[in-house]
């Protein structure tokens with residue numbers, strides 16, 4: 001089994017991004033800027049946001065964190081997003097999900113201008129992905145593709161099975177694999193014969209959000225297995241959606257958790273932010 005080492009791959013990507021960030025600052029007299037909006041007290045979100053901010057600092061991207069309390073109203077959140085949208089030093093806006101239940105996530109996200117949508121969550125960018133047009137692609141699925149590319153994992157013509165259909169991972173993941181000419185199946189909580197579907201996969205992407213959900217009997221010998229999960233097991237230890245110790249005996253390639261997809265997500269966020277900053281600043285100059 002070959003470990004798909006996201007920590008290593010992301011370090012290579014980030015070395016390139018550091019140079020790009022420095023060049024951006026030289027050319028434009030300011031840093032690329034990312035605004036991170038965190039509403040409420042979701043403990044996982046706290047960790048994700050901390051890692052994103054650290055990534056910005058290490059790369060030479062200016063990050064601005066806006067922490068709002070759980071009881072924030074739509075009006076307050078929309079006012080903040082309007083200010084960030086108009087701020088010429090903010091090139092990317094990230095609203096960390098999930099949001100408190102009383103807020104309308106869709107309406108909030110749509111207050112972000114598409115050119116500052118570094119998460120690639122807006123209908124404009126999702127539509128572009130669906131049509132295989134250039135646009136901003138969601139960080140986690142984009143990171144998975146980049147990891148596979150760096151390990152020369154073939155995708156065209158292969159049978160890919162994505163387990164999970166979230167807007168953040170499953171759907172864009174399926175679209176990216178389709179755009180790369182895989183034969184794509186998307187499984188979810190209502191799928192019948194899930195095990196049989198998974199067993200057919202040359203490439204299996206697990207994005208379910210349940211600890212060790214994918215067991216060895218669901219994996220074909222020699223398959224490529226990508227674990228997008230980030231869960232805690234009974235001993236409160238970090239683990240993915242894949243039963244790593246069992247599946248490693250069958251998979252040809254496998255991502256670890258942590259150190260697989262997670263660091264690739266951060267690298268793609270930094271890349272999307274630099275892309276947005278370069279696009280915005282050069283558009284302004286014409």
Ligand code: GUN
Pocket residue numbers: 094095096097098119139140168
């Ligand atoms: N919550 C879980 N993953 C993500 C992500 O990639 N972006 C945002 N904004 N929220 C998330």
